[in-house]
Amino acid sequence: MTNSQDRAQRSGSPVRRQLIGYAVATLTTASLMSSTVFAQAVDISQWSPEYIRSIAGTEEVDTAATCSAVVPLDYTGKLTYWWTGPNEASPDIERQINDEFWAAWKATYPNIETDAQNIDYNQLLDKLRTALLGNAGPMVLRLQILGGIEFASKGYFQELRPEDVGYETANFWPGAMKSVAYDGKYYGIPTNNETMGFIWNADVFKRAGLDPESPPATWDDVVTYSKQIHDKLGIAGYGMVAKQNAGNTPFRFMPQMWAYGGGALDEASDTPTYDTVEINNEGAKAALQASYDMYVRDQSVPVSALTNTQNENQQPFIAGQVAMVIAHPSEYAKMVDLAGKATGADKPVADAVVANMRYGLIPKGPARRAVVFGGSNMHFIKPEYVDGGFDETAAKAFACFYNSPEWSTKLAWTGSNPGNLEGFKTKWMKERLDSIKFLDVTTSMLPSGIPFPVIPQATEIMNIIVPDMLQNALTGKMTVDEAADDAARRVDDLLNGL
Template identity: 25%
Template sequence: MTFHFKTGLLALSLLGSTALGMLGTAVPAQAADQEISWIYCGDKIDPIHEKYIKEWEGKNAGWTVKPEVVGWEQCQDKATTLAAAGNPVAMAYVGSRTLKEFAENDLIVPVPMTDEEKKSYYPNIVDTVTFDDTQWGVPVAFSTKALFWNKDLFKQAGLDPETPPKTWAEEVAFAKQIKEKTGIAGYGLPAKTFDNTMHQFLHWVYTNNGKIIDGDKIVMDSPDVLAALQAYKDITPYSVEGATAYEQNEIRAVFLDGKAGMIQNSTGAAYRLLESKKFEWGVTTIPVGPSAKGPGTLLITDSLAIFKGSGVEEKAIEFAKFITSPGPQEEYELTTDAGLAPLRPSPRVDQLVKDKPYWKPFIDSIPLGGPEPLFKDYKGFQNAMIEMVQSVVTGKAEPADALKKASAAIEEYK
C-alpha cells in the first residue's frame, strides 16, 4: 500500500481556526478508558482483522476496539489532523516512511520491541520503523518488488525467453534489443510526479549496495547511487516514451497489454498475468548493479502508530502487537487479496513458495533489501528525489549534477 501524504505535519500542527473548525472544537483527548480507537485504511475491515479484534476483546474484558474505516487517500491525513488538533485517535494505520515526522512533532509514542520480537521478522524489516535505536510503529503490511519479463517479446527480439537479465548492463542491453527489433519499449520506467517514482529508484539503489542516509548523515552523493542514476539515463531511450506521464500502476497496465518488455512490480502483477493469460511471462529478482552483494529490493512497510494523548497508549501498544503477531499477521497476509509479502519466515511461507513459485524472487531479495529512509519532512525528501529522477530521464540534467543537487536539498529534511 502506498500513501500520498499531502500535508506536512508541522504545517498541520500550526493549523488555523478555520481548518480546526472542520473537525469541531479541538479539546484535549479524552478517549474512553476502555476503548481503543483505530483509523483503519481501506474500503472495509478485513475479515481476518474482525476475527482477531473479537478474540482480543474476549481476552480483555471491558475493552473494545473501534475501527473507523477511512479511504486510502484520506486516512493518514485524518489521523494527522486529529493528532495535531489535540484530539488523537489511539492508533492509526500509517506509511512507515512518516514515523520520524510524527515522532519529531511529538505526536506518537515509541513501541518498544524485545530482541525476540525483532528476530521474528525477516532481516531489515524492523529498520523500516526504527530511528535513534527506537521503534516507532509495528509493521502491519509489507511489499517488495521483482522483475517481470514478457517471454513472447524476448522471442521476437531474438533473446532467450527463459533467460532474464541478471545485471543492469544486461537489462539495458535487452531493453535496447527489444526496442530495436520489435519497435516495442524494452522497459517500463515510471517517473511521474508520484511517490512511487522515488520508490522505483530506491530499488535500484538497494540493488547496488547504495544508501541515502546513514544515521543522521546524508550519504547519497556516492559512486553506488550515481551508478543507479546513470543506469536510469542509459535505459530511458529504450523505455516507454514519456516516462514522466506514468506511475507504477499505469506502467503495469502497459506491460499487461504487451507493450513493454520488462517492468519492476509487486505480486499484484503476477495475479493479473495469471488471470489474463495474454502472453508467456516470467519473474525474477531485480537485476543488480556492479557493487551489489546480491539481489536486493526496497523494503516498504506500513505500520500501526500509537498516538500520544489518547490515554490508552499502553493498551493500544498491546493490541497492535497482538493483531500483528505471527498467527494473526500470517493469516492476514496469506488470505488478503492485496498481495502482501510476508513479514516473517515460517513453514507456511515455505509452502506458499512451493505452491506458487512466482513468490520466490520477492522473498529472496529481502535479506539484502533496504528500508525507506526516515526523514522528519518526508514529503520534502520525496519531492527532491522525484525532481532528481525526472531531470535525468528528461535530459535536463546529467546524473552527477542531479545527484549533487538532490543530496544538498535533502539535508534540510533529515
C-alpha cells in the first residue's frame, strides 16, 4: 500500500542549480507570454465528441516552465501526499504512467523530499479520518469527489482554488468546482472528471438473440436483456454491484435511480437544495424494484453481487460470463490487459471478449439519462492537522505539477478525463482519443453527470445507506417499499443530526 518515494536529494552544486533555476524562470516568462495566445478556456457549450477531437493536440505545454512561475524549480522542502493510485487490478499502462509521473516530479523539483502513500480506494477515507483525529494527516491529499466536503465542513482543509497554483477556475468543469465548494468557499482543485459508460459483449448479445450493436436504450431494457441473456445462455446478464460500504455500489445504482426519477435527496434537480429526502419516492422505488427483479425474480445477475465490487466483475466479464457492466473507459484497457495475460484455453476466449466489447451511453429512464459526475479533487490540509508541519511552497509546487494540462491528462489516461480542461487541447489527449477505444463515449456522458449531494453527510448516504437499502431489498430482509422507507428514515435522521 505504501509507496514511499525516493527521499534522497540529488547531489550537485547549488550554484549550478541556481543558474538552471534562473534560466528556467526566464524561459518560463517567455513561455507564459506565448501560451496566453492559445490558452483560451475550452468551450463547454460546444461539448461533443467531434468538438473534443477538433481541439485535441492544438496546444503545446511545458509543465516545468509553467510551475517554475509558481515555485522555483530549485526550491528545497518536503511534501507528504496521500492518494489512491494504481493497484494490482489496474492496467499496466496506468502503473507505467504513475512511475513516469514520479520520475518527472523528481526531475523537476529534485530538492523536494516526497513521501507519498498510495492507499486503497475503500480505505483512504477511514485512514484519513483517523489520522486527522490525531493531527497526523498528510500535507496534500487527492480524494474521491464524494469525500471532500465532509472534511471541508469540519474545518480540516485549507481554502484552495486553481488560481493559487497558477491556473484559472474557468478552465475546470463547473460541476467539478461545485464539488470542492462549501459555504461559498473553494477547498480544492479537481484533478480529474469521470463519467462511466455502458459496456456490453456483442457476441453474447448475438447469441442471446439481441442486436449485437445496440445497447439497451432504457433501464427497463436492461432488465429485459439481462433476463433474456440469462434464460438463453445461462450466464449473468447485467453485472450488478451491491456490496456494503463500497463506493462502487452507488456509482452504479444512483444513475439507475436518477434515471427513474429518484434520488437520495434532490441532487438530480437543476437547483438542488439537499433538504428533501427522495430516496423513497416513486422513481427511487421503481429503480430498486428493477434491481430486485433482476436479482431475485429473474436471477439474471451474479449471485455474488452482494459481495462484489466492480473488480470482481472483471474476471467473469473477460471470461464471457457477464454480458453488461457499467464502467470507466479504462475497463477496455483492463480487459486488453487481462486478455494479454490469459494463457492456454482462456486466451482465445479473452481475445474474443475484447474484440466483442462495445461501449455506449448509460441507458435512459423515464426521467432522464444520468451518470455520476465523479472524479477526484486535490486538497491541502490545515497545518495544525499535518504530521510534521505544512510546507506551503512544496504543496503548491506539487499541485501545480499534478494539475498541469500535461499530467492532468496523462494521469487520467485510461480512467477518466483531465480535471484541467486545457488538457483536452494537448497532444496527449489526441493520443488518448486515437489509442483508447470508446473514450469519446465517456466524454459524451459528461453533460449527463450528476454530482452526489454536496453535503458532509454524502459519504454516509452513498456508501452506507444506499448499499444497505439495496441489500435489505435483494436479500428479502425487507420488501422494496420497506427498504426504501427505511433508507428514507435513516437519511432523515442523518440530516437531523441523529
